[in-house]
Amino acid sequence: MNYKRKTVLLIAAATVLRCIIASSIALGNDEVYYRMYAQYLQANYFDHPPAVGWLIRCSTVNLLFTNELFVRLGAIVCAAMCTWLIFLCGKKINSERTGYFAAVMYTACIYSSIIAGTFILPDSPQLVCWLAGLYILLGIVTDSSITKSKKRKLFWFGAIMGLGMLCKIHTAFLWLGFLLYALMYNRQWFKQPALYIAGFITVLFFYPVIQWNINHHFVTYLYHSNRVNVAGGGIDIAAFGSFAAGQVFYYNPVLFFLFAMALIATLRKLVPLSASYRRLLLLTSLPLIVLATGIAIFKTVLPHWTGPAYIALLLLTACHLQRNTSLKTSTVSSLPAVLRYATGFIVVLALLGIAAIHFYPGTLGKKEKTFYGEGDFTLDMYGWHQLKNNMDAIMQQDAQQHVMKNDAAIVCNKWFPAAHLDVYVAMPLHKRCIAIGDTNDIHQYVWINAERKALQQGDDAYCIVPSNEMVDVKAVYQKYFSTIIPGPVIEQRRSGTICRYFYVWRLKNFIAQ
Numbered sequence: 001m002n003y004k005r006k007t008v009l010l011i012a013a014a015t016v017l018r019c020i021i022a023s024s025i026a027l028g029n030d031e032v033y034y035r036m037y038a039q040y041l042q043a044n045y046f047d048h049p050p051a052v053g054w055l056i057r058c059s060t061v062n063l064l065f066t067n068e069l070f071v072r073l074g075a076i077v078c079a080a081m082c083t084w085l086i087f088l089c090g091k092k093i094n095s096e097r098t099g100y101f102a103a104v105m106y107t108a109c110i111y112s113s114i115i116a117g118t119f120i121l122p123d124s125p126q127l128v129c130w131l132a133g134l135y136i137l138l139g140i141v142t143d144s145s146i147t148k149s150k151k152r153k154l155f156w157f158g159a160i161m162g163l164g165m166l167c168k169i170h171t172a173f174l175w176l177g178f179l180l181y182a183l184m185y186n187r188q189w190f191k192q193p194a195l196y197i198a199g200f201i202t203v204l205f206f207y208p209v210i211q212w213n214i215n216h217h218f219v220t221y222l223y224h225s226n227r228v229n230v231a232g233g234g235i236d237i238a239a240f241g242s243f244a245a246g247q248v249f250y251y252n253p254v255l256f257f258l259f260a261m262a263l264i265a266t267l268r269k270l271v272p273l274s275a276s277y278r279r280l281l282l283l284t285s286l287p288l289i290v291l292a293t294g295i296a297i298f299k300t301v302l303p304h305w306t307g308p309a310y311i312a313l314l315l316l317t318a319c320h321l322q323r324n325t326s327l328k329t330s331t332v333s334s335l336p337a338v339l340r341y342a343t344g345f346i347v348v349l350a351l352l353g354i355a356a357i358h359f360y361p362g363t364l365g366k367k368e369k370t371f372y373g374e375g376d377f378t379l380d381m382y383g384w385h386q387l388k389n390n391m392d393a394i395m396q397q398d399a400q401q402h403v404m405k406n407d408a409a410i411v412c413n414k415w416f417p418a419a420h421l422d423v424y425v426a427m428p429l430h431k432r433c434i435a436i437g438d439t440n441d442i443h444q445y446v447w448i449n450a451e452r453k454a455l456q457q458g459d460d461a462y463c464i465v466p467s468n469e470m471v472d473v474k475a476v477y478q479k480y481f482s483t484i485i486p487g488p489v490i491e492q493r494r495s496g497t498i499c500r501y502f503y504v505w506r507l508k509n510f511i512a513q
Helices: 003-024 029-039 051-059 068-093 096-108 110-115 123-140 148-165 169-185 187-191 193-215 219-228 237-250 253-267 275-283 286-296 303-324 327-333 337-359 377-381 384-400 415-426 445-450 473-477
Strands: 409-412 433-435 461-466 481-494 497-510
Touching (some): 003 110, 003 337, 096 337, 110 303, 110 337, 123 303, 169 286, 237 286, 237 303, 384 415, 384 461, 384 481, 461 473
């Protein structure tokens, strides 16, 4: 059976489905924020290294095409590349059949196929670097010999890891996995200058991020260190439960328990895999998973933080399936039943998700008017184009009646929903969106504000507050504007039922601080 051809067809089918999803729903909270990265390119950003912003800049053809599909196109291309790379990894460690199983599981994982494979996140390009780096390492650890060819591969590994760290910092865990492997099983590497040269190459690629943080007092790392600092806090059962449930869901409930079974079989040396491959795959997966799980006992940890670590478990699971699925059965049915169920699950989930975002009557969240829609994640990706039209009518009427100045800006006190208001309202209407608040609240908008004309003494501004992200406008802005007037309340409906309100406030006469 031609598993290479099957993998290509899988990639083509998955790419079509991802394009349908990407073009049919609005950008989520994180995505609009990263879209703003692309608007003002930097060597680093408050939250992340720069690659995601540069990728969006490329996929939109220098911001020429800025609809949802093109903003997400980089993620879709990256997912296609990753699927092929994991096929190659599976082929290298076992067989083309194993590679195909791995490609199917990669496509069936919600994290790799949708969260990072359809939606645009720093993880999207990071996964390409992670898989490319892992493929190189598999070629380096085939045996204990250290040849010129392996040294050259290690240089390439150093460069790819540098690019990966320009996507997301915890790409460094792949370096950690290799160093642990060398320390435990082949210490001769530490006598090789090639190891240190490769490390230097990684640092060289990553240096722009380091220099940016030096220039800005390491603001990125201070912020992230506070997010994972477990000192001074007690055990948080709710946070851990949320993390654990997220792990199961993000990697597909049908597959997650397969991963656990394969891990146990691997530790018992029952998976048809050479010792070097088995050791490397375990060391490039477990450290990040164990660390994130340990932090999650005390702090809120997002489930996708462990995402790349599951790549190695996925490969181990593919080998485990290869061992436990007869070739005859596989030829007839094409795939083991469990992989067909996993693939069906993600397809159904994607279609149901699109349907819920567009057609669920009303909201999944709170029904109290002041906080209407709070807790409804589908609203992140619904209704923003409509809001632009609503605000255009209000602003035009206010200008004609001299209620507000023509150049009135839009202000917000948090990075979200500031990015949504920026991308879907302010920029299409040629208005400034200015974030007012502490750096930990407005994040990258500290630097975005600097690229725009600042509010001047006496300026007017609109504040648009979604009911699912309610703030006390008077308390927040009273020291910045002399007059704060409640304006229209925009009702947003879905399938004929109210799903959210937007409260519009008129802020007049800015007081320069």
